Amino acid sequence: MSADLSKLDNEMMSALLDWRQRAGRLWKEKLQIAWTTGADENDPRGSALRHIRNHLGPSWLDRLRPRDLDAAAAERGVTALRK
Numbered sequence: 001m002s003a004d005l006s007k008l009d010n011e012m013m014s015a016l017l018d019w020r021q022r023a024g025r026l027w028k029e030k031l032q033i034a035w036t037t038g039a040d041e042n043d044p045r046g047s048a049l050r051h052i053r054n055h056l057g058p059s060w061l062d063r064l065r066p067r068d069l070d071a072a073a074a075e076r077g078v079t080a081l082r083k
Contacts (some may be wrong), residue, residue: 001063002063002064002065002068003056003060003061003063003065003068004060004066005064005068005069005072006058007055007056007060008052008056008072010045010076010078011048012048012051013069013072013076013078014045014048014073014078014079014080014081015045015048015049016049016052016064016069017069017073017078017079018044018080018081019031019043019045019049020066020069021078021080028061028062028064031049031061032058032061033083034049035049035050035053035058040053050057069075
């Protein structure tokens with residue numbers, strides 16, 4: 001079962017795209033670590049990333065497929081850039 005992307009607003013989606021861009025190939029693992037250690041608190045997009053953690057959870061992130069995130073972002077016109 002894949003992650004339900006309809007639960008993400010555009011800011012949360014943009015924050016995930018931004019994190020992935022900055023974190024590289026192991027972005028989901030690095031985000032899980034940041035959530036566990038609290039390192040996301042100092043991240044520029046930390047508020048949106050914590051919202052994802054608090055409302056959707058780590059298991060949701062595990063189910064998230066990058067290609068699905070990309071497709072949903074393209075459909076909505078969302079990018080990693082903050083507006």
